[in-house]
Amino acid sequence: MTTPFTFKLARTFDAPLDQVWDAWTDAEKLAQWFSPKGVRTFHSRLDLRPGGFYHYGLENPDGSRYWGRWVIAEVNPRTSLVFIVSFSNEKMEITHHPMAPSWPREIFSTILFRDMGGRTEVEVNWTAHNATGEETQVFAAGAESMGAGWGGTFEQLAEYLRRV
DSSP, rough: OOOOOOOEEEESSSSSSSHHHHHOOOHHHHHTOOTTTTOOEEEEEOOOOOOOEEEEEOOOOOOEEEEEEEEEEOOOOTTEEEEEEEETTTOOEEEESSSSSTSSSSSEEEEEEEESSEEEEEEEEEEEOOOOOOHHHHHTTTTEEEEEEEEHHHHHHHHHHHHO
16 A cells, blocks of 8 residues: 655744744634735634634635635644644535645645744645545645645745734
8 A cells, every 4th residue: 555645844933832833723813824825814713622623714816715624633732733624615514626626625734833942843744635546646746736835825924923
């Protein structure tokens, strides 16, 4: 059996661990940075506990809207968040990616936080979850696109951390 492809990206932020953790674990703060560049968050609701969720709505510059959700598996304060991320609708039901119907409907996500002495490293690990063979291939082929997307999201996080 082959090991599934894991997308991994890490970045170190010029902010202490507590500040970075808070940016990831407060709905109001997430709404200020957790989206692709140029996309506005119009809905942000978080129940931060195992079995809880994060439900968010995003609006593109052209006015089109889409939704996403996390189903939270683990909350390890200031160390990691583990959740399944999916596109969804406003009722939090799983949907297909609005622009890529062969994208996996679920992504297993582990976010690691490392204290770097006044700075904080955040590492994202994503693996296709409950995916078909085709979805797994599409996911692996999307590594460059995921890197660009997370790169922009991390830029927004860095900007947010500079403002607070």
